[in-house]
Amino acid sequence: MVLSMNCEEFESIGLDAVSGKTTLSERTAALEHAEKCVKCAALVDSWESARAELVMFAEATETTQAPARVQMRLLQELRAQKRPHELYRRTGMIASWGLAAAALIVVGITWMNWRKGAEHPLVVKNSRALTASKSTSAEQAALVTDEDSGSFTPLPGALPIANEDDSIYQVRMQRASLSALGLPVSGESAADWVNVDLLVSDDGTPQGVRLHQDASDSGTL
Amino acid sequence: MKVPDERDDVLLRRAAKGDESAFLALYRRHQGSLYRYALRMTGSLWAAEEIVQEVFMTLIRQPKKYDSERGEVGAFLFGVTRNRVMKHLERAPREVPLNPQTNSGTAHEPVDLLTPAFWAERKERIEQVRDAVLSLPAEFREAVVLCELEELSYEEAAQKSGCPIGTIRSRLHRGRALLMARLELLRDAPRRASAGGTD
Numbered sequence: 001m002v003l004s005m006n007c008e009e010f011e012s013i014g015l016d017a018v019s020g021k022t023t024l025s026e027r028t029a030a031l032e033h034a035e036k037c038v039k040c041a042a043l044v045d046s047w048e049s050a051r052a053e054l055v056m057f058a059e060a061t062e063t064t065q066a067p068a069r070v071q072m073r074l075l076q077e078l079r080a081q082k083r084p085h086e087l088y089r090r091t092g093m094i095a096s097w098g099l100a101a102a103a104l105i106v107v108g109i110t111w112m113n114w115r116k117g118a119e120h121p122l123v124v125k126n127s128r129a130l131t132a133s134k135s136t137s138a139e140q141a142a143l144v145t146d147e148d149s150g151s152f153t154p155l156p157g158a159l160p161i162a163n164e165d166d167s168i169y170q171v172r173m174q175r176a177s178l179s180a181l182g183l184p185v186s187g188e189s190a191a192d193w194v195n196v197d198l199l200v201s202d203d204g205t206p207q208g209v210r211l212h213q214d215a216s217d218s219g220t221l
Numbered sequence: 222m223k224v225p226d227e228r229d230d231v232l233l234r235r236a237a238k239g240d241e242s243a244f245l246a247l248y249r250r251h252q253g254s255l256y257r258y259a260l261r262m263t264g265s266l267w268a269a270e271e272i273v274q275e276v277f278m279t280l281i282r283q284p285k286k287y288d289s290e291r292g293e294v295g296a297f298l299f300g301v302t303r304n305r306v307m308k309h310l311e312r313a314p315r316e317v318p319l320n321p322q323t324n325s326g327t328a329h330e331p332v333d334l335l336t337p338a339f340w341a342e343r344k345e346r347i348e349q350v351r352d353a354v355l356s357l358p359a360e361f362r363e364a365v366v367l368c369e370l371e372e373l374s375y376e377e378a379a380q381k382s383g384c385p386i387g388t389i390r391s392r393l394h395r396g397r398a399l400l401m402a403r404l405e406l407l408r409d410a411p412r413r414a415s416a417g418g419t420d
Contacts, residue, residue, distance in 0.1 A: 015397060021375075049408075050401045051369070056343070057350040058370040066256040066273045071248060074277050075241060081281055082239035 005033040010040045015047050152199045152208030156182040166207060169198045181206055229294035230287075237284035248277055251295060254371075255302045261366045262306045264355040272305040299381055303363075310359045353403040361396030368393050 005014070005026075010033050016022050017030035034041045176190040199208035227246070235243035252273055259269035276298055279286060287297045354362060354370075367378040368389070375393075379386045 012394075015394075046401045046405060047397065050397070050404050053346060053350045053404060054354075054365075054369050054400075057347050057354070058372075060347045061257055061261065061370075064253070064257050064260060066252045067270055070252070070270055070274045070277075071245070073274060074244070074248060074281065077278060077281050078236070078239065078241060078244055 005029040007033075007037060007040055010034070010037070011043075014040060014043065018044055018047065019051065152197070152210045154208045155206055158201075158205070158207040166202065167200050169200055171196050171198050178209070181209065183209070230289050233280070233284060233287060233294055236280070244281070247280075247294070251298050252277070255298060258299070258366065258371070259302055259306050261354065261370055262359075262362060263309055264351060268309050272302060272309065275305055276301045296381070300383075303381070307359065349407045350404065353400055353407060356403055357396055357399055361392050361399060364389055364392035365396040365400060369397075 010030055013022055013026060014030045014034070017027045018034070020027060022030075034044045172193055172195050174190070175185050175192050175194055178196070179185045179190075195212040197210040197212070198206050199210070201207050227243070229247060229250070232243040232247040236247055255276060256269050256273045259272040260266065263269055263272070279301055280298070287294060291297070354365060357365060363382060364378065367373045367381060368375065371378075373381065375386045375389050378393075379389045382389060
């Protein structure tokens with residue numbers, strides 16, 4: 001079916017129709033109207049000329065490219081951007097390897113300490129005390145202090161490293177009470193009173209024990 | 222390294238990591254159309270070159286500005302180019318190039334089979350058309366460039382311009398009318414001049 005078109009409609013879609021941007025029936029109607037209407041025919045002529053010139057202009061610029069120097073500048077910028085990235089990557093890699101090595105060392109040392117602690121739960125530093133201990137009770141481990149160095153004997157389960165925040169409490173107690181701290185106490189001297197220095201961590205957990213000179217003379221707890 | 226068939230977003234990801242071949246593939250794929258659009262809109266080789274360079278610099282420096290959920294890389298690049306072009310036109314609406322410019326030096330001229338006079342006339346006419354296009358207000362010019370020079374459909378042109386199809390139609394309608402009037406004027410000018418000269 002062929003549509004008929006008036007001047008108003010032609011003005012609206014006529015040029016698109018002539019350019020082939022509408023349906024075939026609209027194009028036919030537009031061309032038919034242009035044949036009859038002088039004003040619209042002049043418009044078509046004018047547009048055809050303009051369009052031909054636009055096509056000529058489009059063709060003259062259709063293969064236009066950005067100059068090669070643009071590509072060169074962009075590549076320079078890309079390389080400049082890439083450099084810090086590589087540096088960060090390399091630094092990051094070194095840092096992560098360093099951290100991994102440090103972590104391994106820490107784990108190794110911890111494991112070794114743990115093994116050591118498991119093999120020797122009580123530290124016996126005083127050979128004199130050790131002898132005395134052997135003489136009184138062979139199966140009990142000796143718990144004495146080293147008066148020369150003034151160091152504490154760590155309690156079972158205590159952390160091996162002493163903290164600066166730890167406090168020392170001077171306590172007078174019966175030897176039997178020391179068993180509550182997980183220390184072995186011999187039966188004969190359980191009722192004896194002894195002066196003891198208790199090393200207590202900042203959270204209140206006893207970390208170590210040191211017998212006073214007079215108490216340690218007896219050799220065992 | 223295989224590059225030509227890869228998708229734009231894949232190339233962009235690789236380029237962001239510093240892959241030069243990926244960046245070059247992306248650049249070569251899009252620079253022509255962006256440069257032509259910028260050149261036809263600004264009428265300045267210098268401006269078109271600057272704009273294309275800035276667009277790709279943005280891609281190098283801030284590749285994360287591209288959001289794949291919002292569209293293709295090509296559309297993103299065109300959007301950035303269009304913004305730059307519009308800013309350029311706002312900044313220098315009356316900028317007149319010092320030297321008459323035709324097509325870029327890198328364009329391929331057709332083989333001269335006809336007379337030199339024909340080509341001289343053709344070249345002159347092309348310059349007149351270029352001037353006529355550049356004389357249009359920016360929004361009408363854009364509609365003419367996209368629909369008539371780039372030969373995009375109304376839908377594509379509307380998408381690229383970020384406006385409804387009706388707006389593009391209306392702009393093109395008015396742009397065509399202005400362009401025809403301007404070209405008629407330029408076409409008649411030599412005739413008027415020669416007529417005036419003989420009087």
